[in-house]
Amino acid sequence: MPAHHGPRRLVIENCAVATVDADGTEYRRGHVVVLGDRIESVGPGPAPAGPADGTRRIDGTGHLLTPGLVNTHHHFYQWLTRGLATDHHLFDWLVALYPVWARIDEPMVHAAARGSLAMMARGGVTTAMDHHYVFPRGSGDLSGTIIGAASAMGLRFTLARGSMDLGESAGGLPPDFAVESLDDALAATEATIDAHHDPSPGALTQIAVAPCSPFSVSTELLVRGAELARSKGVRLHTHGSETREEDSFCRERFGMGPTDYLASTGWLGEDVWMAHCVWMSDADIDAFARTRTGVAHCPSSNARLGAGIARVPDLLAAGVPVGLGVDGTASNETGELHTELRNALLVNRLGPHQQRALGVRQALRLGTYGGAQVLGRAAEIGSIEPGKLADLVLWRLDTLAHASMADPVAALVLGAPAPVTLSLVGGRPVVQDGRLLHDDEDAIARTTREQARRLTRIAAGD
Numbered sequence: 001m002p003a004h005h006g007p008r009r010l011v012i013e014n015c016a017v018a019t020v021d022a023d024g025t026e027y028r029r030g031h032v033v034v035l036g037d038r039i040e041s042v043g044p045g046p047a048p049a050g051p052a053d054g055t056r057r058i059d060g061t062g063h064l065l066t067p068g069l070v071n072t073h074h075h076f077y078q079w080l081t082r083g084l085a086t087d088h089h090l091f092d093w094l095v096a097l098y099p100v101w102a103r104i105d106e107p108m109v110h111a112a113a114r115g116s117l118a119m120m121a122r123g124g125v126t127t128a129m130d131h132h133y134v135f136p137r138g139s140g141d142l143s144g145t146i147i148g149a150a151s152a153m154g155l156r157f158t159l160a161r162g163s164m165d166l167g168e169s170a171g172g173l174p175p176d177f178a179v180e181s182l183d184d185a186l187a188a189t190e191a192t193i194d195a196h197h198d199p200s201p202g203a204l205t206q207i208a209v210a211p212c213s214p215f216s217v218s219t220e221l222l223v224r225g226a227e228l229a230r231s232k233g234v235r236l237h238t239h240g241s242e243t244r245e246e247d248s249f250c251r252e253r254f255g256m257g258p259t260d261y262l263a264s265t266g267w268l269g270e271d272v273w274m275a276h277c278v279w280m281s282d283a284d285i286d287a288f289a290r291t292r293t294g295v296a297h298c299p300s301s302n303a304r305l306g307a308g309i310a311r312v313p314d315l316l317a318a319g320v321p322v323g324l325g326v327d328g329t330a331s332n333e334t335g336e337l338h339t340e341l342r343n344a345l346l347v348n349r350l351g352p353h354q355q356r357a358l359g360v361r362q363a364l365r366l367g368t369y370g371g372a373q374v375l376g377r378a379a380e381i382g383s384i385e386p387g388k389l390a391d392l393v394l395w396r397l398d399t400l401a402h403a404s405m406a407d408p409v410a411a412l413v414l415g416a417p418a419p420v421t422l423s424l425v426g427g428r429p430v431v432q433d434g435r436l437l438h439d440d441e442d443a444i445a446r447t448t449r450e451q452a453r454r455l456t457r458i459a460a461g462d
Helices: 076-081 090-101 106-122 142-153 182-196 219-232 244-254 258-264 282-291 299-304 312-318 338-348 360-374 408-414 441-459
Strands: 009-018 026-035 038-044 055-059 063-067 125-132 156-163 205-211 235-240 272-276 294-297 322-324 392-396 420-425 428-432
Touching (some): 009 392, 076 125, 090 244, 106 142, 106 428, 125 420, 142 182, 156 182, 182 205, 182 219, 205 219, 219 235, 282 312, 294 360, 299 338, 312 322, 322 338, 338 360, 338 408, 360 408
Parallel strands (some): 009 055, 156 205, 235 272, 294 322
Antiparallel strands (some): 392 420, 420 428
């Protein structure tokens, strides 16, 4: 038999399919055909007959196929400080942990990135992001090691190269030894873009400019950071309106709330997304909708830190792009985005809209297409449509945990975490039968445990 040449073809059939396209198209029993790194076709019933040579067929009976999950906010390094400061609100939590985080180095960050990425990948995330903003002097190439870990895991990835230049002595929250100078932060961010950002279609690695927050960066860093991002054609990311304390900080220091302050520095626009956005007025929501500024909703972290309930139904009704974020695992110890589908639905139903706040399909859309919108990649990922990148997840729903639920989307969103039978990034498997294909989970667990203990010793001065 002659060798097969050309793009590989994969057929997944006999499964439920939730496309998350503009019409919310679903098939109780359907198929998807992948050719190379792209989706070739999707439809009801079994896949039509095609060339047998070089085609792999997967029987998805008992499964649901969805777009891969898209994580829009995370802090990988926090994997090493999970379970600490468990009863603090945000500002006290940061004060407790900044001195520990300021002791991180390249081996620690590499281990933490592997742990964070592994947990996301095995839970259905195909596009990850990391907002890394702690760069102690002499700590090594932290951006490079994070990007390397994501590449090795096989995930699509955005590194939001963060920064802080406003230490305690200048009225900021982080200790002085945990911040960079303005010029150093800008130069390092530009160098990271030049070295790693891929603007091409189907890119696996992209970079965003991401000063940390209004209470940890100077106005000049925000202004010049926005100018840098737009001169380089990359996106902008920061924290915004997370807590009442942040709102008070901005009003006392700048004479305006966080949204107006960030708008004054150039930080509203369709190339911007912000994490949390809990304490938003009607005027704030209107400003986000008018400028198409995106939001990374982090329900578990918001609850863990007592930040409040973001007005997600109102944001969506106004037309604001909204995706989901894990946030750092020091404030969301699960490290999984799948759990955020459920928690987004449940937490928002505690707000004024109650049971009408979010439905199961809206929750799935937040975790897929919404995230793709927020990262500026909705033309490529986030839904199952011909021509889009084949970032797909096949969830098993025929076990005890889900088999009695007739609606597969409800089972995925409201049920226990569903096993991942197959996860594809650009048509290439990264998880199969619940196991990582490109790394060793047991080795990752050992290394993260060792590096967490090492960080604890160093932070304690041992």
